[in-house]
Amino acid sequence: MQIRKKQIMLESLQVNLDRTRNNLAEHEQQNDALHHQLNTCRIEIGNLKNRVEKLSQYQDIVDIEHYIAERKNQVESFVEVTKTEAEFLLEKMKAEIENTRHYLEKLEKNSQLKLEAQARERLGAFYNQVLEQENLEAISKALENKIQGYGIQDVYPVQTFLDQLIDGYGDIHAAQQLKEVRRKIKNAIAANTGGQCEYVEENRQLSAIALVTHVFNSKADLYLSQLDHDTVELFIQALQDDFILINHYGEAFGHTRIHESFLKLRLEEFKLTALILAFKAQQQTGPSELQQQRV
Incomplete structure (x- = not known):
């Protein structure tokens, strides 16, 4: 029995010994792998040190x-x-x-x-006389221009004339501006805001403004219907003279007068129309001159 027990114990010790040997072998393999990794790391560290030494000269640049x-x-x-x-x-x-x-x-x-x-x-009193004298001189000059005349001859329907002119040259800037100025003029006429009057009664006031504005616009339309690019300055002067005279005679009717802003609108209408007419004349003469050159 004792021998049997010792055999069993011996077998158990042999198994443990074999297991220990196997574990030791595995540990030795792991140890060898670690040594290999350690040597690899040492080599890499050496290489990095060499690179650092080489790059250290560029540290100032960094x-x-x-x-x-x-x-x-x-x-x-x-x-x-x-x-x-x-x-x-x-x-x-x-x-x-x-x-x-x-x-x-x-x-x-x-x-x-x-x-x-x-x-x-x-x-004193001379001051009012000076102002009155200046006003009379302007009126006198306007009357003198009216007596001598402006060379007015043919008359055309002005609204139709302007509509056709804008339609024919609507792509140029002056035609677009003329269209906007005409819109403002029509609005001022419709709202009866082209002039002012000091009558207290509203009906008399509106009637006086409408009458004076109608006279002024009739003159402006008359000149505009005969306008060309060579006579624009002449008709501008004519309308300015009418502005002075109409406002002078309007003093007797509740100090009715045309606003200067409305005069500027009509004068702007003259200038823009003259620009379009000049452009039209240039277009018409251009082809004929080219044809003559070809001949």
Whole structure:
């Protein structure tokens, strides 16, 4: 029995010994692998040290790049701050300029009023006579022009004439502007805002404005129907004379007069029409000159 027990114990010890030997073999293999990895790492470390030694001479360049990048960020921040401050300063300067302009306009207006008041005070009744004299001279000149005439001859339906002119040359800028000016003129006539009157009664006031505006527009349409690119200055002067005379005679009817803004609209209509007519004449003469050159 004891021998049997010892055999069993011996077999168990042999099994344990075999297992231990196997474990030891595995550990030795792992140890060999670790030694191999360690040697590989040592080799890589050696290579990296060599590369570091080679690249160490360029460290100053790396430091300079970092310095430049840092300074660039600082400059960009400074530029942004300066730009913001400049925009603020610019807006402030614009406001100051606008305030100064208003102040100068007010000062100029007050100076003119002051000079007029001083002139009235010094000249007394002569001041009104001077103003009246200037008005009479303008009226006299306008009447003289009317007596001598402007060379008016043929008359054409002005609205049809302008409609055809705009339709024929609607692609040029002057025709588009003329169309807009005519729209403003029609609106002013429809709203009866081309003039003013001091009659208190509304019906008399509107009637007087309508009458004076009708007379003025009849004159303007008459000149416009005969307008060409060579006579625009002549008809502009004629309409300005009519403006002076109509406003002068309108004084007897509740101080009825044509607004200067309405005169400017009609004069602008003259100028734009003359531009289109000049363009039309240039187009018509161009082909004929080309044909002559070919002949």
